[in-house]
Amino acid sequence: MTAIDTPAVPGGPSTDLPAAESGGRPPSRFRALREYLRRPLGVIAGAFLLVVIVATALARVISPYDPLKQDLFHSLALPSATHLLGTDKLGRDVLSRLLWGGQVSLLGLVEALAVAFVIGITLGLVAGYVGRVIDNVISRLTEVVMAIPGIVILLMVYSATNNNQHIGMIVLGVLSAPTLIRVTRGAAQAVREETYVAASRVTGMGRILIMIRHVLPNIWGPIIVNTAVLAAVILGIQGGLNYINLGVNPPNPSWGGMVSEAQQTLSQQPWLIIPSGLLITLVIMSFMLVADALRDTSASNRSRAGSAKAAAQAVSADGDDVPAADEVLLRVRDTSVSFSGLEVVSRVGFDVRPGEALGIVGESGCGKTVTASAILGSLDASAVTSGHVIFEGQELVNAPRKVRAGIRGSGIAYISQDPMVALDPSFSVASQLGELVGRHDHLRGAHRRERVIDLLTQVGLPDPADVARRFPHQLSGGMAQRVSIACALAGRPRLLVADEPTTALDVTIQGEILGLLRRLQQDTGMSIVIITHDLGVVADICDRVVVMYAGQVIEAADAEELFADPSHPYTRALLASNPIVAEAGTKLLSIPGTVPNPADWPHGCRFADRCPLRLDACTEGPIRLELLPAPPTHPDTLDHAARCIRAEELETTNQLAAKKTKEAA
Amino acid sequence: MLKNLGLRLLGSLVLLIVVPTITFFLQGAGSNNIARSVLGLTATKSQIDAFNHTLGLDQPLWQRYFSWLGGAVHGDFGLSYTTQQPVQDILAPRLAVSLSLIVGALLVFTIVGMLLGVISATGNKIVGRVVDAVSTVGIAVPNFWLAVILIAVFAVNLNLLPATGYVDPSDDPGLWLASLVLPVIALAFAGITAVAKQTRDQMLLSIASPYARSLRANGASEFSLVYKHALRNAAAPVVTVLGVIFVGALSGSVIVENIFVLPGLGSQALQSTLQHDVPVIQGISVYFIIIVVIVNVLIDIANTILNPKVRAA
Numbered sequence: 017m018t019a020i021d022t023p024a025v026p027g028g029p030s031t032d033l034p035a036a037e038s039g040g041r042p043p044s045r046f047r048a049l050r051e052y053l054r055r056p057l058g059v060i061a062g063a064f065l066l067v068v069i070v071a072t073a074l075a076r077v078i079s080p081y082d083p084l085k086q087d088l089f090h091s092l093a094l095p096s097a098t099h100l101l102g103t104d105k106l107g108r109d110v111l112s113r114l115l116w117g118g119q120v121s122l123l124g125l126v127e128a129l130a131v132a133f134v135i136g137i138t139l140g141l142v143a144g145y146v147g148r149v150i151d152n153v154i155s156r157l158t159e160v161v162m163a164i165p166g167i168v169i170l171l172m173v174y175s176a177t178n179n180n181q182h183i184g185m186i187v188l189g190v191l192s193a194p195t196l197i198r199v200t201r202g203a204a205q206a207v208r209e210e211t212y213v214a215a216s217r218v219t220g221m222g223r224i225l226i227m228i229r230h231v232l233p234n235i236w237g238p239i240i241v242n243t244a245v246l247a248a249v250i251l252g253i254q255g256g257l258n259y260i261n262l263g264v265n266p267p268n269p270s271w272g273g274m275v276s277e278a279q280q281t282l283s284q285q286p287w288l289i290i291p292s293g294l295l296i297t298l299v300i301m302s303f304m305l306v307a308d309a310l311r312d313t314s315a316s317n318r319s320r321a322g323s324a325k326a327a328a329q330a331v332s333a334d335g336d337d338v339p340a341a342d343e344v345l346l347r348v349r350d351t352s353v354s355f356s357g358l359e360v361v362s363r364v365g366f367d368v369r370p371g372e373a374l375g376i377v378g379e380s381g382c383g384k385t386v387t388a389s390a391i392l393g394s395l396d397a398s399a400v401t402s403g404h405v406i407f408e409g410q411e412l413v414n415a416p417r418k419v420r421a422g423i424r425g426s427g428i429a430y431i432s433q434d435p436m437v438a439l440d441p442s443f444s445v446a447s448q449l450g451e452l453v454g455r456h457d458h459l460r461g462a463h464r465r466e467r468v469i470d471l472l473t474q475v476g477l478p479d480p481a482d483v484a485r486r487f488p489h490q491l492s493g494g495m496a497q498r499v500s501i502a503c504a505l506a507g508r509p510r511l512l513v514a515d516e517p518t519t520a521l522d523v524t525i526q527g528e529i530l531g532l533l534r535r536l537q538q539d540t541g542m543s544i545v546i547i548t549h550d551l552g553v554v555a556d557i558c559d560r561v562v563v564m565y566a567g568q569v570i571e572a573a574d575a576e577e578l579f580a581d582p583s584h585p586y587t588r589a590l591l592a593s594n595p596i597v598a599e600a601g602t603k604l605l606s607i608p609g610t611v612p613n614p615a616d617w618p619h620g621c622r623f624a625d626r627c628p629l630r631l632d633a634c635t636e637g638p639i640r641l642e643l644l645p646a647p648p649t650h651p652d653t654l655d656h657a658a659r660c661i662r663a664e665e666l667e668t669t670n671q672l673a674a675k676k677t678k679e680a681a
Numbered sequence: 682m683l684k685n686l687g688l689r690l691l692g693s694l695v696l697l698i699v700v701p702t703i704t705f706f707l708q709g710a711g712s713n714n715i716a717r718s719v720l721g722l723t724a725t726k727s728q729i730d731a732f733n734h735t736l737g738l739d740q741p742l743w744q745r746y747f748s749w750l751g752g753a754v755h756g757d758f759g760l761s762y763t764t765q766q767p768v769q770d771i772l773a774p775r776l777a778v779s780l781s782l783i784v785g786a787l788l789v790f791t792i793v794g795m796l797l798g799v800i801s802a803t804g805n806k807i808v809g810r811v812v813d814a815v816s817t818v819g820i821a822v823p824n825f826w827l828a829v830i831l832i833a834v835f836a837v838n839l840n841l842l843p844a845t846g847y848v849d850p851s852d853d854p855g856l857w858l859a860s861l862v863l864p865v866i867a868l869a870f871a872g873i874t875a876v877a878k879q880t881r882d883q884m885l886l887s888i889a890s891p892y893a894r895s896l897r898a899n900g901a902s903e904f905s906l907v908y909k910h911a912l913r914n915a916a917a918p919v920v921t922v923l924g925v926i927f928v929g930a931l932s933g934s935v936i937v938e939n940i941f942v943l944p945g946l947g948s949q950a951l952q953s954t955l956q957h958d959v960p961v962i963q964g965i966s967v968y969f970i971i972i973v974v975i976v977n978v979l980i981d982i983a984n985t986i987l988n989p990k991v992r993a994a
Contacts, residue, residue: 156692159692160692160695160696160699162925162928163692163693163696163928163973163977164696164700164928164970164973165928165931165932165969165970165973166932167931167932167935167936167950168700168704168932168950168962168965168966168969168970169700169703169704169707171935171950171951171954171962172703172704172707172708172954172962173707174954175707175708175954175955175957175962176707176708248820248821251823252821252823252824253932255823255825255826256823256824256825256933256936259825259936259940260935260936260939260951272823272825275825275826275829276825278829279829279832279940282829282832282833282837283837286833286837286838289826289829289830289833292826293823293826293829293830296823296826297818297821297822297823297826298821300821300822300823301817301818301821304817304820304821305817392898394894394897394898421902424897424898424899424900425898425899425900425901426900428898429898429899429900430894430895430898430899431895432891432894432895434891437890437891437892438891438892438895439892439895440892440893440896440910440913440914441892441914441989441990442910442913442914442987442988442989443910443913444989448896451896451901451905451909452896452899452900452901455900455901455902456900487989487990489989489990500895503895503896503899504899506899506900507899507900513898
């Protein structure tokens with residue numbers, strides 16, 4: 017960004033991710049155009065710019081008067097049929113002067129923009145793609161140029177070149193290049209590591225060719241957006257220069273110069289400041305709006321998957337009767353969640369008893385985290401939740417804020433997946449944990465500090481006083497997760513919701529954290545709901561398991577029972593694909609295919625497409641979650657339910673297999 | 682941390698040398714006829730030679746550059762070509778005017794911008810929309826046109842404030858303030874919208890962050906999430922943006938000073954440019970760069986205090 021009068025740009029270049037972030041090829045031009053045409057403001061702004069450009073280009077043909085022709089008898093006239101925008105103090109036609117002046121402004125804009133564009137893309141690509149020393153040099157240089165008040169240089173240039181607009185605009189282009197260098201550099205860095213770029217590198221393609229063929233086409237999005245923003249900035253600067261008569265020589269018209277002329281007759285004819293000033297403002301605003309629309313277009317191209325087909329799904333009409341027990345801490349019943357009409361969690365139900373650890377298992381995209389968020393009440397405002405989430409007898413679905421606030425931290429607490437981003441980077445551990453302690457226990461000063469140290473000790477940190485002083489970036493992943501757990505314990509919760517609490521950690525730390533959770537559960541008697549895709553975690557810590565697939569509960573059972581007797585093909589497949597819980601000596605299997613998107617959920621069994629045991633009946637209609645009879649091997653087992661028409665068959669084969677193993681042994 | 686600051690200072694030093702050098706040679710290339718333009722077309726050859734000799738213009742360009750550099754290091758920026766006064770004497774009284782304008786604008790766009798940003802981040806949707814709309818317009822209105830409109834409305838029409846001119850605070854503090862109101866608004870306007878937008882965006886980012894989610898779920902109050910955590914995390918990026926806006930405002934001050942006829946560095950810069958008065962322009966560019974360097978150092982210090990990662994490094 018140069019430094020003249022229009023500072024930081026809305027949205028800023030740094031926030032723009034390259035369009036090719038997802039790794040795909042750029043979407044077709046027509047798609048992008050169609051997307052763009054859906055944005056009314058962008059279309060209006062674009063059309064306005066086109067009209068201005070065409071009218072200016074045709075000034076010679078369409079301008080009603082000679083822009084320099086004076087008519088002192090009709091000076092300072094208001095708009096009329098003969099002079100559509102009135103006349104200035106020398107009786108010159110304002111409209112004609114605007115049209116001719118536009119040529120100066122727009123030509124200058126093109127010159128400056130072209131220079132900035134060429135320098136920006138070349139240096140940005142080289143810095144971003146080649147990197148290292150060159151990147152360092154270019155980045156430093158960019159910083160220096162950005163810190164120069166550009167007008168100092170521009171004043172010199174105009175002075176040294178006798179007010180030459182072309183050279184002035186070229187220099188302005190050089191001074192503006194840093195914005196584009198930065199954007200291009202960032203985008204190029206992001207695609208540098210993409211597979212297709214790496215592949216071309218391996219095949220021995222030259223650097224320059226790779227940059228032109230593979231990098232550049234994938235980073236046009238942010239470059240074009242920022243070029244449009246830059247156009248707006250340059251126009252503002254150019255107007256200011258013309259206003260102080262730099263780059264134009266009166267009486268020749270320019271937009272900025274006309275504002276200055278109008279100012280001289282301000283008290284006689286205030287109208288005159290409107291046409292020129294408003295036109296500059298509208299043109300600048302149009303460039304901004306076009307940039308906004310372009311940014312939205314490339315953003316929606318990135319995230320179009322899924323949302324495009326927001327077709328309403330027929331909700332399966334079975335009444336998931338999950339059996340209940342008398343003593344229940346958390347009861348989830350018929351809970352559905354949808355985002356803009358698209359259901360992502362379908363009538364989920366389960367219970368959590370006091371002191372129990374429940375695992376919710378499934379692949380990514382099965383609705384585990386959304387279910388957890390529904391329990392926590394941390395879903396986005398756009399989400400629609402139905403059904404029941406009853407905590408200690410209190411309904412939480414669509415409950416008043418106050419009810420939720422009363423439970424947060426003290427009733428239900430939460431630890432998140434990635435401990436490194438779960439703590440506020442700007443505050444020390446003592447400060448954040450202390451805040452929560454203050455909230456829950458109303459402690460201050462030394463008492464608060466004491467409780468903070470207690471909590472940190474409780475989560476097994478060896479030097480709690482030292483950890484309390486630290487900031488999040490000074491903690492290792494394992495330490496950070498322990499601090500997060502301490503934060504969750506601050507309110508002495510009865511239920512802890514842990515969303516993949518070990519996924520982001522080293523394998524050695526994972527075991528420690530699970531051990532800590534187990535110990536805390538025994539010490540405090542709290543219940544735990546643990547969201548995981550890892551059956552090893554379930555085996556380690558859970559009493560009960562709920563298996564989710566495509567937004568539904570497809571099997572629920574006591575942990576031991578589930579491992580011994582998986583009664584849904586999906587659960588079986590999960591077990592067979594897990595190295596920790598799969599039977600020794602059997603081959604590890606992966607499940608073919610992927611979880612379908614919510615928009616593509618079938619009417620019948622949602623797993624049918626990937627199921628090796630599929631029958632025709634599976635796809636005919638919704639499958640109910642049915643309670644299975646207790647098997648003779650575990651006669652005391654309660655509540656084993658599965659959503660599969662062949663569940664009982666599977667149970668039988670499991671028993672046969674178990675028998676065989678026993679006999680073999 | 683000290684190493685970081687040192688590196689930045691070194692960079693500033695480069696700026697301090699490079700920019701005046703560029704401007705010197707740019708100007709030198711176009712300054713052949715200074716004597717003629719100062720003394721007029723009737724000057725005799727001997728008058729011109731004497732003029733050139735007094736000001737050292739008979740020496741080669743590079744020699745002039747080094748003698749200028751030697752003086753500048755000691756705060757002596759040479760003599761003005763047009764008035765033959767020492768440059769520092771011309772600029773000293775003007776510096777105060779420019780500083781009043783620029784620091785005033787800095788205060789206004791920082792305070793008003795952050796306030797608007799907080800309001801639009803925390804207020805209801807309608808407030809957010811209004812701030813959005815206003816900032817789209819605000820960022821598009823060029824400061825010179827805004828200045829003219831302000832003059833038209835508040836000076837010409839309502840007669841509330843002076844249209845142009847400057848009053849020294851030692852003469853009349855009230856009139857001094859009045860003479861600065863419109864220029865400060867014109868200069869600060871684009872900055873207000875940029876600061877508001879940055880504040881809002883950063884706060885919303887913080888409110889939607891994973892740590893806010895964790896803190897909220899574990900019992901932190903909404904008030905604390907917004908006014909403690911979000912505001913605190915928005916501070917560092919906002920301060921960084923303030924630096925960029927400030928450099929822009931410095932450039933803008935040249936135009937605004939000319940519109941409101943303020944006797945500051947900016948109006949002198951334009952006048953001297955038109956007269957090819959190299960020493961004065963050189964002096965002004967050094968002053969401008971020093972101001973930028975001071976502000977950059979202040980921002981670095983602020984960032985060091987605000988960002989625990991930098992502080993620890």
